[in-house]
Amino acid sequence: MTTLQQFLNPEVAPPQNASILQTIKTGYISALTDLSLIEVTGENAAEFLHNQLSNDVQHLATDETRLAAYCSPKGRMLASLLFWKTEPSIFLQLSSTLQASIQKRLQMFVMRSKVKLNNVSEEYVALGLGGENIGKALQQWFPQMPESLSTKIDNEHGSLIRAADGFGHARYEWIIKREVLEDIWTELEVELTQVSSNAWRRAEIMAGIPHITDKTQELFVPQMVNFELIGGVNFKKGCYPGQEIVARSQYLGKLKRRMFIAEIHSTDVQAGMEVFSITDASQPCGTIVNAEHQEQNNYICLVEMKVANQEAGNIHLGNNTESTLKFLPLPYPMLDITQ
Numbered sequence: 001m002t003t004l005q006q007f008l009n010p011e012v013a014p015p016q017n018a019s020i021l022q023t024i025k026t027g028y029i030s031a032l033t034d035l036s037l038i039e040v041t042g043e044n045a046a047e048f049l050h051n052q053l054s055n056d057v058q059h060l061a062t063d064e065t066r067l068a069a070y071c072s073p074k075g076r077m078l079a080s081l082l083f084w085k086t087e088p089s090i091f092l093q094l095s096s097t098l099q100a101s102i103q104k105r106l107q108m109f110v111m112r113s114k115v116k117l118n119n120v121s122e123e124y125v126a127l128g129l130g131g132e133n134i135g136k137a138l139q140q141w142f143p144q145m146p147e148s149l150s151t152k153i154d155n156e157h158g159s160l161i162r163a164a165d166g167f168g169h170a171r172y173e174w175i176i177k178r179e180v181l182e183d184i185w186t187e188l189e190v191e192l193t194q195v196s197s198n199a200w201r202r203a204e205i206m207a208g209i210p211h212i213t214d215k216t217q218e219l220f221v222p223q224m225v226n227f228e229l230i231g232g233v234n235f236k237k238g239c240y241p242g243q244e245i246v247a248r249s250q251y252l253g254k255l256k257r258r259m260f261i262a263e264i265h266s267t268d269v270q271a272g273m274e275v276f277s278i279t280d281a282s283q284p285c286g287t288i289v290n291a292e293h294q295e296q297n298n299y300i301c302l303v304e305m306k307v308a309n310q311e312a313g314n315i316h317l318g319n320n321t322e323s324t325l326k327f328l329p330l331p332y333p334m335l336d337i338t339q
Contacts, residue, residue, distance in 0.1 A: 004185045007031055007194060008125065024167055027131035029192040030200050032173070036099035036121040038092040038106075043114040045090050052106060052240055053081065054222060054233045060085050065150045065161050067209075067232035069222045070102060075245030076218040078102060080211055080227070084161065086154055091175070093126065097214035125181050128163075128200035129192065130171035137191040138172075141184065146172070150231070157184070164331070166203025202292045205300050208330045210259060210289045215272035223249050224304050225259040225289055229332055258334060259289060259304045262325040264317055269299040275325060278314040285309040288317075300328075 010033045040049060050057040055068035065084040069077045079102045082093040094102060103117050110117070129138070135145050138160070146153045146162040153160050158176035165171060181188075204211065210225040221242075222233050228250065235247060249255065269291040274284035286305025294300055303325065309315060310327065317323035 023193040025132045027134045027137040027192045028195045030128040030195045030197045032126040032128050032197050034096055035093055035126050036096040037124050038103050039118045039120045040090045041116045045115050048113050048115045056234045056237045063152055065152050071242030073241050075221045075242035077212050077220050095213045125176050125178055127174040132169050164207035205302050210302055221249050224257045258307050259302055261328040262303050264299045266323040267297050275315050277309045
């Protein structure tokens, strides 16, 4: 048996890489300790966030979730966010490496608005769940499951969010108060196999969903990491920091840079590392957005790069020409944006 404290400690969480496929039928659970949560409350919370983020906040329903970019005035992503509403709050989920700086930056623009920002990462736990029998395993806490992508169900046990499929089966994120999790942990650990958050992040990569961290902050305009393709940008919502540049990137010609999924044979692949074309070793043609270890010396990653170089192939990591990128298909169509 594993204590809840052990489960929530990333240093002692069960290492789970290639063997994740063996747990699919039983269902799996992971602690998403690399994510933090900001709670936004107050009479002007929705209006305030609507004017800061790349997506529509004011018309957000309580049974849905959305992605958004928080951008600099130059249109570069300071953070990628998943957000949702549970009366009377709006929650922003983002990388733990960015929580403090993003909360501080947002606070600067509150001014006289009736808005409060609170870091509630210790109060709530984010759980990643999936597998063939996940619905049956969660039935006693969620008799009804959110069926469509980015939908949500709330009850006394927390919020259950439908995520993109992974490893061929449904995935869910469960936002639960720590004290509630403590009460049901004994039952929950019997129903589900514990895996590390590596499994969840691998599934995010296979779903083509980028996560901005401190290593990639301010490197990308949203379209460079396909953010508008996965619903992270609303081009009709009006102004927000960087909006003019994001809109210009969308409408003033074909996009020259995009994000792709690739496998790399290497001993180490990390976000922020550069990739090069074999035809030009002097200038990088792309950057690793996210990377996760799979097995032995093999990583799966999201890489942002020049479309022309990706189409030509022969891309390698850093100065190691043997660490060649093997590109995999994206799970969504790559739209050809033209003028």
